Amino acid sequence: MVRVVRFSMAAALLLGAALGLGAQSPAKPGKTDPAAAELVRAFEAKLDLAGLDVTNDFTLVQKKEGEADRVLRVRVYRRDAAETFTLVFQYPDSERGKGYWRSGADLYLYLPSTREFVYRNRKDDVGSTDIRTDLFGRPDALGQFWATMAGTAKVASWECDVVRLDAKKLDVSYPVQKWYLRRGDGLPVKVENFSAGETLLRTVYYVEYKEVAKGKFIFAKLLSTDALEKGRRTLLSNEGITTARIADYKFSKAFLEEQSR
C-alpha cells in the first residue's frame, strides 16, 4: 500500500510539473488605451448582431501543400443578444452531425460517434482547421484583452489603424493579436495572431463583408494563412445568410442530438 501511495504521489508530482511547464503566461500590459478601446468598440458594434437571429452556411476549404483540399460545410445559428450560437457540420458525411453549442462562456462539442457532449473552452478549433470557434458569435475583445494603439499601416489600398490586443487570461485563441482597422468604415481587414512569445502564427484577411441590417455586418469571405507552415491556408465563405427568427430549441443540446448522424 505504501508503495502504491508513493508511486501515485510521484506520478502526480511529475504530471503537475509537466503541466506547470506547459503553462503560457499571457503578456500583461495591464491597461487599455482609451483610443484603442474606442476603435475596438466601434468595429465590434458593427459586427455585433444583437437583435438579429442569423442563420448561414460556412464553407471552409483547407489547403495544405502535398495534400488534397479539405472541404467542410458548417451551418451556423447565431443569436448574439443571448450570447449563444450553434454550429452543425453538414459536409462531409463522415463529419455530419458533429457540432458545437455555445451558451455564454460555456462551449460544448458534440461527438455523434459516442453521443458525448464534451465541455470545451472557446479556443477550440473547428474540425481541426485554423478557424477557431470564437470567430463565431458576439465579439468581446475588451473583455478578454487589453487594447493598445500600435500605429498605422497600409493594407492593400486602405489606410488602417493598428490595434494590439494582449490577452488578460489564457482562455483565448491567440494571446497577442494585431488588428488592422480601415479608416473608412472602421472594420477589420487584416488580423495577425501571435504566440505569447510574439511569433507570428497566422494572418487573417477579411476579404469581403455583407451588410445584414443597417450598420450591421458579417464577413462573407475570409482568408486565413498559416505563418509557420508554408502553403497552409483556409478559405471561409459565408453563404445563405438569413435573419429569420430561429426557434429557441436550436440553441440546446437537444438540437445537436436531433441533428446527429
Place this chain on the structure above:
Amino acid sequence: MSGKARIALALALALAGALFASAQAAPAGAAPGAEAEDPFDAAAFEAEAAAAESSAGAGPASGAASGAAPSRLVGGSALVSAQAYLDPGLEGYAASSYAAGKVFAKVAVPDYGSLFVSWSGRQQFLAGLAGEGPSLGGAAYDLEEPELELSELHYSFDLRKKLFLRLGKQLVAWGPSRVWSPVDFVNAEREDFFAPIDLRAGKAGLRAHLPLGSANAFLFADFSGTVSESGEALDPLKTAALSGRLDAALGGFEFGLSGRASGREAELAGGDFSGYLLGTAVYGELAWAPAEGSVEASLGASRALGELRKWKLSAEGFYNSEGGDLRGDPAAMAAAGSLYMGRFYAYAGLEAEDFPLAGLDSSLSATANLSDRSFYARLAEDFSIPGAPPFSLVLGCYGGEGQGEFTLPFGAGAWSIGLQARMEF
C-alpha cells in the same frame, strides 16, 4: 529487456522508418493555387474555393433555410487490423487479423421524428499461435462466419420541441471521463478506452431529455431486465431500472448529478464535473452504491502544450473500493473486467501532431494497475501519407508483476505490434 526483445523493437522501428522514408520520397504534388498575390482579390478567392469544392464533390451549399424535407443518411466506420504478440523470451507468438465495423442508416421526417438503426460486425481473417509461452485464453475463432449484431435501433421524436424522447435499443453517453467512467451505470457495457472501434450494443429503453436553459434533465427507463434470459416476460415494475441525470453549467464548469433506482440491481448515486482550470481541462466522476458502501471515482486532466498546441498531455486516475490485487484468481479477474479489477489505477499519455515529422502523429501512453503492479505501455504512430490510406502502427509492452491484469495473457515483458487502418464514411 532481453537482447531478443531489443532486436525485435529495433526491427519494428526500422520497418516504420523505411515505410515513412519511402512515403517522403514520393512526389508531393503541386499545391493548387499556391499563394494568392492579392489576398483581397474576391474573384480569385471564389474561383479557388469553387475549384476545391468541386474537386471534393461538396456541391453547392444547400441554403440555411432548407430543412423541411425528409433526410436520409447512411454511414459507418470500419477498422482492419493485424497484430502479433511476442512472449518475453521471443520463444513463441500469437497472431491475429480481423476487420470490424459499424454501419448505420438514419431517416428523419420533419414533424414525425427519426429512425436510426446500426449493426456492428467482425470477421476474423487470421488467428495463429506458435511456440511456447503465449496463450489466447481459449478463445475460439471462425474464419468463415462473421459475427453480426444489431447495435442500435431507436425512434426519436419530440413534444413541441420541449421534451425529446428516444425509444428503443440505444447507447447513451453518461459522464465526462475518458478512460474510466464510474457514473456510467446506464449502458450494458462501459466503453473500452483502448478499443480502436466501439462495437458495443445498446440497451432497450426509453430516454427522455428536457432542456432547461443551460441545464438539462435526462431520464432513462431501462427495459433490458423486463425479459428473462429464457425469453419470459417479467413484471416491468419489478425489473425495469430508472436512471436520472441533471447537468448544469456554472462558473466555467459543467456539473452533473446522477442516480439509479432499480428493483433488481443496486441503487446508485453519482456526481461528475468537467471544465477548465488555469488553461487545463479537468474532469472527474464519483459513483456510490449506498447498500454496499462501495465507491468508484476517477479524476483526470489534459492540457495542450506548445505555441501551436500540437502536443497534448493527459492523465487520469481511478479508485475502486471493491477492487484489489487479484493475481492468481483468473476467474475473479474475468468477472471484474478489464480496467475495473484493481483498487487503484493510473493513466498518462502524451500526444503529438506532426511529430517527429510532418504527416506523422505520435502518442505514447502508459496504464498501470497499481494494485497488482502490472502495466501496459503503448506507442502509436499515425501515418498520413499522400497517395496511401492512413494507417497506424501500434507497439505495446506488458510489464510489471507476473500474473497481473496486463501480464496474465503473455507474461511480464511481452510485446505486441499491430497495424491498423480505420475509415469513417
